[in-house]
Each structure stands twice: as structure tokens, then as C-alpha cells.
Amino acid sequence: MRGSFEANLVALALVFVPLSFLSFGGSNAVLADIAHQTVTVHHWMSGREFADFFALSRAAPGPGSMLAALIGWKVAGLSGALVATIGLYVPSAFLVYGLARVWQRWRGRAWHDAVERGVAPIAAGLLVSAGIAILRASPGGLSIWVAAIAATAILLRWPKLPPLALIAGCGALFGVIGALHP
Amino acid sequence: MTPEPMHDSLGGDVVAEEPIGLGTIFLAFLRLGSTSFGGNTAGWLYRDIVLRRGWIDNATFLSILAVGQALPGANGVKATVLIGHNLRGGIGATVALFGLLSGPFAIILLVGAAYRELGEHPLVEAVLDGMAAAAIGLTFDTGLRSAFHGRPGVIALAIAAATVLCVGVLGWPMIPVIAALAPVSIVLALVERRRS
Numbered sequence: 001m002r003g004s005f006e007a008n009l010v011a012l013a014l015v016f017v018p019l020s021f022l023s024f025g026g027s028n029a030v031l032a033d034i035a036h037q038t039v040t041v042h043h044w045m046s047g048r049e050f051a052d053f054f055a056l057s058r059a060a061p062g063p064g065s066m067l068a069a070l071i072g073w074k075v076a077g078l079s080g081a082l083v084a085t086i087g088l089y090v091p092s093a094f095l096v097y098g099l100a101r102v103w104q105r106w107r108g109r110a111w112h113d114a115v116e117r118g119v120a121p122i123a124a125g126l127l128v129s130a131g132i133a134i135l136r137a138s139p140g141g142l143s144i145w146v147a148a149i150a151a152t153a154i155l156l157r158w159p160k161l162p163p164l165a166l167i168a169g170c171g172a173l174f175g176v177i178g179a180l181h182p
Numbered sequence: 183m184t185p186e187p188m189h190d191s192l193g194g195d196v197v198a199e200e201p202i203g204l205g206t207i208f209l210a211f212l213r214l215g216s217t218s219f220g221g222n223t224a225g226w227l228y229r230d231i232v233l234r235r236g237w238i239d240n241a242t243f244l245s246i247l248a249v250g251q252a253l254p255g256a257n258g259v260k261a262t263v264l265i266g267h268n269l270r271g272g273i274g275a276t277v278a279l280f281g282l283l284s285g286p287f288a289i290i291l292l293v294g295a296a297y298r299e300l301g302e303h304p305l306v307e308a309v310l311d312g313m314a315a316a317a318i319g320l321t322f323d324t325g326l327r328s329a330f331h332g333r334p335g336v337i338a339l340a341i342a343a344a345t346v347l348c349v350g351v352l353g354w355p356m357i358p359v360i361a362a363l364a365p366v367s368i369v370l371a372l373v374e375r376r377r378s
Contacts, residue, residue, distance in 0.1 A: 019356075021254050022357065022360055023254045023255055024254050025257075025328065028321055030356065031321070032356060033349075033355065033356040033357075051310075051314045052307075052310045052314065054314060054318075055313035055314035055317050056290070056294070056310070056313075058313070059317070061216055061217060061285070062223075062283070062285070062287075062289070062290070063223040063258035063259045063286070066287060066290035069290045069291065069294075070290055070293075073291060074294075078291075081291060085283065089255070089256075092254040092259070093259055093263045093279055095253060095255070096249075096250055096260045096264065097264075097267060099253060100249050100250070100253075100267075103253070107248075110376070111368075113371075114371040114372035114375060115252050115368050115371075116251055116252040117338070117371040117375075118341075118367035118369075118371040119364065119368070120328065120331075120338070121345070122342070122360060122364060122367060123328065124326075124329035124331075125325070125329070125343070125350075126345060126349060126356070127322075127324050127325030128325035128342075128345075128346045129345060129346050129350030130321050130350075131321040131325065131350075132350035133349075134317075134318050135318060140311040140314070140315070143311070143315075147312065147316070148315040148322065149322075150319070151318070151319025152318075152326070154319070155323035156323060156326065156327075159323075163220035164219050167317055167320075168313075170313060171312040171313035171316070172309070174308045174309055174311050174312025177308065178305055178307075178309070
């Protein structure tokens with residue numbers, strides 16, 4: 001499985017560049033495929049590492065998540081981190097830059113509206129799929145499933161809750177339970 | 183969407199016709215990227231670029247957000263590119279994007295280095311499990327909210343459910359699933375629109 005350094009950089013680009021064009025609603029939408037490719041296809045890391053990277057990237061600042069940088073760094077150091085991050089963020093940025101003006105001009109046309117409304121449910125479905133994929137990759141077992149569903153319920157009930165507070169609170173809770181029952 | 187004309191009549195308003203320096207743009211987005219926790223970068227952009235600095239007005243910001251909606255990429259990233267373009271054209275868009283990404287990039291690598299040292303400690307593993315559960319909850323919350331946003335019809339809900347089934351439950355690769363579902367979804371939206 002262990003290719004050369006250059007082969008790893010190419011493999012990283014081949015994972016992240018196509019997904020860049022599919023990241024409707026943000027990079028979280030393509031998490032299910034990122035998990036599948038990095039853990040199952042390329043064996044770059046264990047499911048636990050992937051889930052840990054995901055947690056860390058959501059707690060850190062930035063647009064969407066910097067998960068790509070962590071994966072690239074694990075695979076091929078600083079160069080890998082750069083390739084993965086640029087691969088995930090820059091192609092869709094180019095697309096938006098190129099299409100923005102044309103897209104604006106077509107506003108109001110029937111098919112323009114249909115594209116916007118047709119893509120929305122797929123983007124929503126991809127986000128839910130991302131959550132399921134990370135739950136499946138994580139070795140944490142039943143407790144993570146229960147906590148994730150509880151966290152979802154809390155957020156649906158209290159939408160103004162700061163995300164960072166929920167992440168910190170949930171981490172602290174698991175930490176305390178882990179310390180009491182090692 | 184076009185950049186501000188640089189040659190406005192001298193007799194007109196003297197508001198913000200001095201082009202904003204590229205260094206200033208880079209630092210503004212560097213600061214924004216490094217301090218925008220929780221994912222809602224678009225909200226942070228609005229508060230900083232529109233309200234605090236007044237670099238673009240409200241209407242321009244809203245049209246920038248609307249343009250990006252059906253295009254791939256994180257909202258904050260798309261808005262950053264278009265705001266940068268609005269301020270200084272192509273070079274402005276590039277500088278703004280790299281400003282936005284470089285802070286979080288450096289921070290996450292420091293976090294990754296700490297993880298390499300401590301990640302296998304059982305207590306750290308427990309804390310990370312809890313953090314992952316909350317972060318998954320955030321993802322579910324966003325997905326469910328957008329699935330039910332704006333009173334979707336049966337068709338939209340069925341498409342969302344089919345996506346979850348194929349990608350989330352069955353674990354199929356995303357590219358062929360989207361390639362199959364997106365045209366169906368767009369055509370059905372078009373038919374639904376014609377009918378109403």
C-alpha cells in the first residue's frame with residue numbers, strides 16, 4: 001500500500017480535487033466520501049484517527065473544516081497538507097469566481113431556479129450521510145451514537161447554542177466519565 | 183459583481199474610492215479566518231467586512247451570498263472570493279482566499295502536532311470521542327435543518343432521503359450517486375415549477 005512520496009501527493013490530489021466540485025453547502029458535504037477514501041480505500045489512517053481528526057477540525061477555527069489539512073499532513077507531511085487543502089478549497093473557488101457573473105445574469109430563469117432547488121435536497125442528504133459515515137468510522141461504539149443523537153436533539157431544540165460550547169461540554173463529559181470508569 | 187470603477191468623477195462623493203491595499207485585505211481575512219469558530223464564516227464575514235469595515239454594502243453582500251448558493255464550496259469561502267473580487271479584482275480574490283485559509287491551516291497543523299504527542303492517552307481518546315459526538319450532532323443538525331428548510335415538497339424530501347440511503351447507509355461512492363440523482367432532482371424541480 002505504501003507508495004512513494006510523489007505518488008501519495010498525486011493520490012491526495014485525486015481524492016480532494018473531484019470532491020471540491022461536489023462540496024455543495026461546504027466541505028462537510030463530502031465528508032462521507034473523504035472517510036471512505038482515506039480509511040477504506042487508501043488505508044491512510046484508522047477509523048479512530050479519522051474521527052479524532054474530524055473532532056479536532058470542527059473545534060479549530062476556519063471555514064468549514066481544515067480536516068483536509070490534517071489528512072494530507074498525516075499522509076505526506078507539510079506538502080501533503082498543502083496539496084489536500086488547496087485541492088479541496090481552490091478548485092470550487094475558481095468555479096465560483098468564473099461562474100458568479102454569468103450565474104447572476106441567468107437569475108430568474110426557470111432552469112436556474114430548478115438547479116438551485118434541485119441541488120438543495122442532495123446537499124442536505126450529503127450532510128446527514130457525513131454524520132453517519134463518521135459514526136461508522138469511529139470505534140467509540142454505542143456511547144458515541146447516543147451522544148451524537150442527543151447533541152442533534154439539543155441543537156434542534158436550542159439553535160442558538162454556540163457550537164464550540166457544545167463540543168467542549170460533550171468532550172468534558174466524556175473525559176469525566178472516562179476518568180471515573182477507566 | 184463588477185469591481186468599483188477606479189475613475190469616478192472627482193466632484194462626486196469621496197467615499198471609499200481609494201482602493202483598499204492588498205496587504206490590508208490579506209490581514210483582514212487572515213484575522214477573520216483565524217477567529218471564526220463554529221463554522222459560520224459567512225456570519226463573521228458580514229459582521230467584519232460589511233458592518234465594521236464598510237468595505238461593501240449590505241445589498242452587495244446579500245447578492246454575493248445568493249450567487250454562491252447552487253455552486254459547490256463552503257459559503258464563507260465563496261463569499262470571500264467574491265468580496266475579494268469586488269474589492270480588487272482577481273488579485274483581490276486570490277489574496278482574500280489565501281488570507282482566509284492560511285491562519286486556520288497553521289493552527290490545525292499545531293493541533294495535529296499536539297495530537298501526535300497525546301492522541302493515544304486514554305483520557306484524550308475519551309475527550310475526543312465526546313468532541314466527535316458533538317461535532318457529528320452539528321453536522322446532523324445542519325443537514326436536517328436544510329432538508330426541511332422552506333417547506334420542501336414530497337419530491338425534495340424523497341431526494342434527500344435517497345441521498346442518505348445511498349451515501350450514508352449503503353456507503354456508495356458519492357460521485358456516481360450525485361451524477362444519477364442531481365439530474366433527476368433538477369428535472370423534477372423544473373416540472374414542479376411549471377405545474378405551479
